[in-house]
Amino acid sequence: MxxxxxxxxxxxxxxxxxxxxxxxxxxVPSGQEAATTPAxxxxxxxxxxxxxxxxxxxxxxxxxxxxxxxxxxxxxxxxxxxxxxxxxxxxxxxxxxxxxxxxxxxxxxxxxxxxxxxxxxxxxxxxxxxxxxxxxxxxxxxxxxxxxxxxxxxxxxxxxxxxxxxxxxxxxxxxKPRYEYRGAMLDVSRHFFSVDKVKRYIDQMSLYKVNKLHLHLSDDQGWRIAIDSWPKLAEYGGSTQVGGGKGGYYTKAQYKEIIAYASARQLEVIPEIDMPGHTNAALASYAELNCNGVAPPLYTGTEVGFSSLCVKKDVTYDFVDDVIRELAAMTPGKYIHIGGDEAHSTSHEDYVAFMNKVQPVVAKYGKTAIGWHQLTGATPAKGALAQYWGYDATSAAEREQVANAAKNGTKLVLSPADRAYMDMKYNKDTPLGLAWAGYVEVRRSYDWDPGTYLTGAPADSIQGVEAPLWSETIWESRHIEYMAFPRLPGIAELGWSPASTHDWDKYKVRLAAQGPRWDAMGMDYYKSPQVPWPSK
Structure with missing residues (x-):
């Protein structure tokens, strides 16, 4: 992550x-000269x-x-x-x-x-x-x-x-595709995106055969899905966003509308409720979820790692059960993402205990759990997926932990932050995005092989790839487009195409040909100097 x-x-x-x-x-259409007919x-x-x-x-x-x-x-x-x-x-x-x-x-x-x-x-x-x-x-x-x-x-x-x-x-x-899992994630928690904005992104990603839409529905800055049994989660916890804007949340009808729209375009929606960390919006909504029984204020900043559900309280698991039950009931897809990253305020012992209790709840309601790769530091349930978001600076020990889990049967989705994170800046002058994993130009985003990327992980453990887009600095469709395009098509190709087709010099020509298409679609994309865009 x-x-x-x-x-x-x-x-x-x-x-x-x-x-x-x-x-x-x-x-050649009748009445036209061959010389004037475009190939x-x-x-x-x-x-x-x-x-x-x-x-x-x-x-x-x-x-x-x-x-x-x-x-x-x-x-x-x-x-x-x-x-x-x-x-x-x-x-x-x-x-x-x-x-x-x-x-x-x-x-x-x-x-x-x-x-x-x-x-x-x-x-x-x-x-x-x-x-x-x-x-x-x-x-x-x-x-x-x-x-x-x-x-x-x-x-x-x-x-x-x-x-x-x-x-x-x-x-x-x-x-036919190389991998079954070809995803894109949209963080609707740090900034809230309307149903129409999500639909617009669905239309864009579906053109490139992306088949999973991972919605990051909860975080410190906002809770974005209505839960009937805990109504204040959305009503209060969803009332703001990064920078203090008004936020928002999806009603159950709106969430089902997104699912139906995505399904018609062969995208499976994967909802994520991040826990035990990244939970300030929930903690602010219900005091009893806090170990001290005191609700913290709503949070509109961008720091992480400070929040945690109270692992030892029974009410925590009542909360988890209710949320997953309601989410599973309105999600026809196979997966529910339970987050699990950056739980810096949760001890390792508590983290393992929490994940051991939460994963069976996902299974109880007929779904398969996905967690960020920190899940491999606990005990991944049989069938669970771990989503690897590490990058070049990730420690050898952490990479080895993930690889060992893969050797033991845990399947992986790869989202290396310095390759696949759509919110990383292209260069120092990029007006949007972050740079903690470094600058990620188009070639770097494309030029890696999921099958060999994570040393020690068996090739058959790789379920696919996903391109996350975190929204600290992003709140409009034009922002999504600028950061995701032209990088998202490359991640989609890594997920779909055989490794034998992988060639940057050929790919960049095909990519350049997409520019006029994006222009016709009214998209605001980054015109990377690494790509030979056609002159107008």
């Missing part, structure tokens, strides 16, 4: 095709890099007659409608979604017996008359749609009618 809180705290190989070699692939995006020139991209044949062009043909299934129709919703404004075409069979148009097919694609893989076949995306499950179909989107011109993302043409290069992509 974040040692930044000490002081001011701060995806088999990819076949890349030269654009010049594909100019003959483009179907389509070369097959496979997307993020994350696909496992296999084999170009060939003519491009497909979306036109006024194009239909989106789906299976007679709820999932396929929902994804077809989603795609139509993205493309109708910019193309100006009706793009009717139909379950009428046909060989033309954009075809979305669920093939449950095709086990080669796995649960999240897809096959995209593009030729002059059609583009067909085939997947075993809805997730794969959705990810194939994201690949299709990125093959279209950036103007396809605009909300007003654009000129086109809308070409998709010919050939076949076969693709």
């Amino acid at each position: 974040r040692e930044h809180h000490r002081s001011t705290r701060l995806f088999g190989s990819l076949l890349l095709v030269a654009a010049a070699g594909l100019s003959s692939v483009a179907a 389509p995006t070369p097959l496979g020139q997307v993020i994350p890099a696909p496992a296999s991209a084999v170009p060939g044949g003519s491009a497909y062009e979306i036109n006024s007659k194009t239909r989106i043909r789906v299976d007679d299934s709820r999932d396929a129709r929902q994804i077809g409608s989603y795609l139509a919703g993205v493309l109708r404004p910019s193309t100006g075409y009706a793009l009717n979604v139909t379950d009428d069979e046909g060989r033309d148009g954009i075809r979305l097919r669920l093939a449950s017996k095709d086990k080669s694609l796995g649960d999240e893989g897809y096959r995209l076949e593009s030729k002059s008359g059609s583009v067909t995306i085939t997947a075993r499950k809805a997730a794969g179909l959705f990810y194939g749609v994201q690949t299709l989107r990125q093959h279209l011109p950036a103007a396809a993302e605009k909300k007003t009618k654009q000129a086109g043409p809308w070409l998709i290069a010919g050939g076949t992509i076969e693709d």
Whole structure:
């Protein structure tokens, strides 16, 4: 997580095709000269890099007659409608979604017996008359749609009618992820983000096949989820934020709205209640949670490590049970994150006792626990995940502790702070963010291998990666965009693409091509000098 809180705290190989070699692939609309028809995006020139991209044949062009043909299934129709919703404004075409069979148009097919694609893989076949995306499950179909989107011109993302043409290069992509867990975390505790702001970030991360949204719902500065059995947590504990702003919290209806929106984009929401430390908002709301029975004042600063639930009190576990019970009841996903980092005001003995009592509560309500990697200093429950947030300065002993837990069966999610933390400054002049883990430019964020990163941890212990975004200095969507982009797509690629595709010099070209897309989406991203952005 974040040692930044000490002081001011701060995806088999990819076949890349030269654009010049594909100019003959483009179907030329009647009445236009070939010289004026732009070539389509070369097959496979997307993020994350696909496992296999084999170009060939003519491009497909979306036109006024194009239909989106789906299976007679709820999932396929929902994804077809989603795609139509993205493309109708910019193309100006009706793009009717139909379950009428046909060989033309954009075809979305669920093939449950095709086990080669796995649960999240897809096959995209593009030729002059059609583009067909085939997947075993809805997730794969959705990810194939994201690949299709990125093959279209950036103007396809605009909300007003654009000129086109809308070409998709010919050939076949076969693709599936390297890791099951590909996450992004948003800290809504230090600064509160509205439902609409969370939805905007969901739309952005889903374009890059991110499949977990970790919401950091509680911390010293704010409690952000309504709990009926302890109403003051949100009403009082959620009333402020860093700097003393008004804060806020999600009602249960709003939380379910976020879950539904994320689910439609194949993202599983993972709620986090950080404990036993990072609990001042809860302690301020209920005096009985404090060992001395005295509620501290609400906190709006950025220091950490000073708060702790009272481990020896029975009421603490009544509180934990109630919160996890209510959270589990409205969270359809597999996981609940219990935090566990920077519990500096909790003795080691108390920390171990607390985690030994809390993890079974998560299991009691049908969920799997995730904790920050300090959990490995206690006794991780069977099936629990540990999220490693250490970095180059992390001690060898601490890294070894995590690696040993992995050797003993604990699965890991990697979020190294000096690689994956989206709130680290790019350089000394970055107006937002922190620098406790150092400056993290785009290449550093991308150029590491999760499979070999943590010495001693078995490769098969790595469940995936996550890019956290802490919000001490961040409170607007434009701030999220500036800090997460262009770094988040790189972390997403590390989680999805085969290691054999990992090449910074090739990646940065694909990344640069995303810039016009982000412009079309109205995003405020950091134009890193390490990336050869196209000139306007």
